[in-house]
Amino acid sequence: DGGITQSPKYLFRKEGQNVTLSCEQNLNHDAMYWYRQDPGQGLRLIYYSQIVNDFQKGDIAEGYSVSREKKESFPLTVTSAQKNPTAFYLCASSTGDRTSEKLFFGSGTQLSVL
Amino acid sequence: GQQVMQIPQYQHVQEGEDFTTYCNSSTTLSNIQWYKQRPGGHPVFLIQLVKSGEVKKQKRLTFQFGEAKKNSSLHITATQTTDVGTYFCAGGGGSNYKLTFGKGTLLTVNP
Numbered sequence: 001d002g003g004i005t006q007s008p009k010y011l012f013r014k015e016g017q018n019v020t021l022s023c024e025q026n027l028n029h030d031a032m033y034w035y036r037q038d039p040g041q042g043l044r045l046i047y048y049s050q051i052v053n054d055f056q057k058g059d060i061a062e063g064y065s066v067s068r069e070k071k072e073s074f075p076l077t078v079t080s081a082q083k084n085p086t087a088f089y090l091c092a093s094s095t096g097d098r099t100s101e102k103l104f105f106g107s108g109t110q111l112s113v114l
Numbered sequence: 115g116q117q118v119m120q121i122p123q124y125q126h127v128q129e130g131e132d133f134t135t136y137c138n139s140s141t142t143l144s145n146i147q148w149y150k151q152r153p154g155g156h157p158v159f160l161i162q163l164v165k166s167g168e169v170k171k172q173k174r175l176t177f178q179f180g181e182a183k184k185n186s187s188l189h190i191t192a193t194q195t196t197d198v199g200t201y202f203c204a205g206g207g208g209s210n211y212k213l214t215f216g217k218g219t220l221l222t223v224n225p
Contacts, residue, residue: 040217042216043202043204044215045212059115102159102162103147103157105157108156
C-alpha cells in the first residue's frame with residue numbers, strides 16, 4: 001500500500017533533549033511537510049520541502065530542524081530550544097504540482113515532555 | 115501574511131440536523147481545500163475548489179467557493195454519527211507550496 005508512515009506514534013522528551021520524528025513516504029511525491037497541531041488549533045506549518053536537498057521554514061520553525069537527503073524521507077528534529085514541544089506532529093506529502101496541492105497525511109506522532 | 119478564519123469553532127447537532135462551517139480568507143485564494151479529521155485520527159482530504167463560484171457535492175456534503183475566492187463553506191445535510199470529527203479548510207494562494215489552514219470546526223452529533 002502506498003502511503004506515509006510516521007514513527008513513533010508516541011514520544012517522550014526529557015528536558016534539554018533533542019528528539020527526532022521519522023516520516024517516510026512511498027507515494028513518489030516531491031513535496032513534504034511538517035505540521036504541528038495543538039488542541040483547538042489548526043495545523044501550523046513548521047517546515048516544508050519541495051525537492052530533495054532543499055527545504056524552507058514555515059510559520060513556526062524556531063526550535064525545529066529538518067533534512068531532506070532522500071525523496072522518501074523527511075525527518076523532523078525537535079531541539080532543546082523548543083520550549084513548548086508538547087503537541088501532535090503531522091507529516092504530509094503532495095505531488096508538488098502547484099495546481100493540485102492535495103495533502104496526504106501520516107497518522108501522526110504525539111510528543112510529550114517528561 | 116495570509117490568514118484563514120473558520121467558524122464556528124464547535125457545533126453540536128442532533129442526528130438528522132444540518133450543519134454548516136464557514137471559511138474566510140484575508141486574501142484572494144487560488145484554491146481552497148477541505149479536510150476531515152476523525153477523533154484520534156489524521157486529516158483526510160475531502161475536496162478542492164478552484165473556480166470562482168464553484169459548487170461541488172459529495173453525497174450529503176456540499177462545498178462552495180465564493181465569487182471573490184475569499185470565502186468557502188461546507189454544508190452537511192441530515193448529519194449522521196459518522197460525520198463526527200473536525201472539519202478544516204485550507205487556502206492556497208501564495209507563490210509557494212504553502213496552504214494556510216483554518217482552526218477547524220469540531221462537529222459532534224447526538225444520536
